[in-house]
Amino acid sequence: MANRPQPRFPEPHTEPFWEGAQKGELRYQRCNDCDDVVFYPRHHCPACGCGDLSWHVSAGEGTVYTFSVVRQNRMPGFIDLGAYSVAYIDLDEGFRMMSSVVGVDDPTTDISIGQRVRVEFEEQDEGDYPIPVFRPI
Numbered sequence: 001m002a003n004r005p006q007p008r009f010p011e012p013h014t015e016p017f018w019e020g021a022q023k024g025e026l027r028y029q030r031c032n033d034c035d036d037v038v039f040y041p042r043h044h045c046p047a048c049g050c051g052d053l054s055w056h057v058s059a060g061e062g063t064v065y066t067f068s069v070v071r072q073n074r075m076p077g078f079i080d081l082g083a084y085s086v087a088y089i090d091l092d093e094g095f096r097m098m099s100s101v102v103g104v105d106d107p108t109t110d111i112s113i114g115q116r117v118r119v120e121f122e123e124q125d126e127g128d129y130p131i132p133v134f135r136p137i
């Protein structure tokens with residue numbers, strides 16, 4: 001299991017996102033006024049300023065927009081990962097999130113821009129919140 005950092009609460013804007021992660025749901029927001037897709041979780045729509053946002057559940061599939069590979073990270077929670085990817089994923093619902101592509105033998109050669117991926121929720125050694133990561137489909 002991994003030991004990535006956990007969210008710190010109280011944090012009113014992101015708590016519904018993390019409650020979703022506990023249920024295996026990748027949640028995002030949509031503006032009820034202009035219908036813009038909103039991610040990361042916020043109190044107001046960045047397009048129109050409206051505070052009337054609703055939560056939705058993503059199907060969890062998308063494509064790799066771009067990525068990099070971290071070969072060494074001495075931060076607690078990352079030391080044991082070895083080389084790992086940091087990737088932007090474009091979800092099919094129209095939002096982009098930073099995450100990691102996992103489940104590949106070598107992240108320097110086995111990940112590509114445009115690659116299709118699906119979310120999964122990585123349980124952690126410590127803490128109550130699984131972390132959303134992506135695996136090639």
Ligand SMILES: [Zn+2]
Nearest residue numbers: 031034045048
């Ligand atoms: Zn809006």
